[in-house]
Amino acid sequence: MSSPKERMPRVESLTGLRWFAAFAVFLFHANQIIKLPTVNDIRLGDFFRFGDAGVTFFYVLSGFVLTWSFSPSVSTGTFYWRRFARVWPALAVSTVIAWVAFDQVWHDSWKRTLLSLSLTESWFPPAAHLVANPVAWSVSCEAFFYLLFPFIIRPLLRLRLPALAIIAAAGMAIEWAYWFFVQDFIDPKQYWIQLSWFIRFPPVRFIEFLLGMIAAAALLRGWRPRINLWLALATVPASVLLLWWGARQGWWAAHWSQQGLIPACVLVVLAAALRDVSGRPSFLRSKPLVSLGAWSYAFYLVHLSVIYWLMGTVKTGPASWMNLKVLLVWTVLGIALAWACYRWVEHPVERFLRNLYPRRVPPAPQGPQAPLAPHEAPTVVLQRDAVLTGRGVTSHDIDPARTGSPERASRYPDHGHGLPGITTPDR
Template sequence: MTGLRWWAAFAVFAHHMSNLAPLPIQHALVYGNYGVTFFFVLSGFVLTWSARPETTTSTFWWRRFARIYPSHFVALLLAIPVFYSFAPDPADWWVKPFDIGILLLSVVLLQGWSRDPVILFSGNPAAWTLTCEAFFYALHPALYRAFVTLRVRGALIATASVFAAALAYRLAVVLLPDSGLGALPLPITRLSEFVIGIGIAHAMRMGWRVHIKPIYCYLAGGLLLAAILLAPRIASPGSPAWFFLATSNEWIILLFAATIAAVAWRDVRKRFSLLRSRPLVLLGEWSYAFYLVHATIIYAVLAIFGAQDTGWVNLLWYAAVLAVSIAAAAALHYLVERPLERRLRSWWDRRAALRLTASTS
């Protein structure tokens, strides 16, 4: 699963590189933004798979804070010089006038509750997803308790119901454009992805055997992307192709859920997988840090060298920026993410042990 995380992060990187060095296949690479969707489903899966009944809610929340916040704060400080200016009308389109109030929303991970791009993408633009994750973490203990009494069939029915609700919401947004449903905050609209991850993880913990080979999921992903790219040619209002495009987000979620389940089941059975190779595991371990820094590096390069013309020669830019981003991610992981998470968790565990000793003495 760690190796799989890398490919999701790389997909987001490829999507953002279109602003610096677009490739002739950019119409396909734009769907790399769905790497975020994959992370949301995976987050629900991993947190549920690793959940232990003896872990208190406060301990769970602290551990999530220790996991994501130190790197987020450092990456935010690194992003400010790239994405902000004290000039009232910055020359570059991605640079915003400095606003301490809006930046403070990024510090406390509240920026993702706004649909205003100036606020939503404030601070480190990639960090809007952390607002969603913080919301998911706040709800996970309650959501986990809702699933914990379910057996395999109940968990799968609940998961299918969440998927159906997400599909209905998407159709409502498309068919009722004046309803205001499309303006709901992202943490709410993306919650279904997290809950679907919870559902499939709990079903597997209860004994669900996943009879799907990962290779079939990868092939299905290629076919789904091809269908999404080709459907506009035959999509007319109200046609099946039109409805397929309108709900493509949910079909991608379903694909990701199946892929995560298939790969996890292969891990459980300890079958051979290239995803467990040392290089991919390392890249997967660095993937969170990579996600946080890659956009800052891309736009810093864009500010210096400008946007490039579309062409295959831009693969050289991909290689160079990717190498710098991986190096920066490794540094952030080893200098900030891992040591501060360890220290924060250790401090909390010592504090909890002292409180337990005091209460029993």
């Protein structure tokens, strides 16, 4: 790894990127209702359907940040409780909002609601109609990733760069091969089967989370590739154009948005993190984007409820550029509702729940002690402790013997990313 005395700056660009990922998912769902015009035989809405790759980006980002902020001093139980405190309050309140927005009744929605709130929804076939909060399935996938994380992180951080590269390549090959299997052996009309066994299947989607973990582990190993942020960002629209054109030519299926954009998502996360590590300026760290990124988890959870709630009150009309005004109205109201959920539920309830499971501080030794023999003297090794704050990710050099001290606990709160549970509270 790189020198333990090297201080790494806060990686706030990742917080700003979260907003674009959440907004991309919003455009994906809005495209199913809003009609945009066709220009030169190109339906502009075809590009909005690639917005579902925002979930892929969230998974990659979540794996990256949790690895970057990993601290051996945090027990597995504490980690699980903090993840629950991070993702569940917003999930619960968004479920209530979805019940109102979709005008649900108990006999239609009770099963999906219980599965959603128990973070197990993705393990069961989806209903043929939308009930509970339709976008909450991704949180149950994220819960599965959290379950595996404590058992994978330590072995992963011990691997060298060649081994990390091999695992990343194998993971991509497995996910793409599995998707080809789904396309070749399942009737394309059976969309709900595809939804159950690929799009929402946690073991397959875990590969995206693992790629984020590998990217962070490589950087912690001292890997510093020269990746220009703007070129990395440009790979996203370039990949969209390639996937769109290939689908029109019949080279691959039209639903390759999430899987085809995985390399671009990893590249953008790496480029943004490297830019912050180098100390260079980045528009992604601007205050408005950081704030929007802090609200992005709530926005993701409520945006579809806002769209469906306003479907009957806002007339979209025929295909027209004027429908962009409808998108603007939905966006503004979605942001306002997300801010309210974050301000009054997500953030304060998380703090309350986290305080119920405080980090245990070992008691200080009492009274005089006999001096240790030379061979018993403890060896103090400084190591980097990456800490995720509400304003991004930062890293500090610490003495492991003091990781549990009250002074450190107050100075360096250990927050994590969730997604789609993928957001971090703004401290």
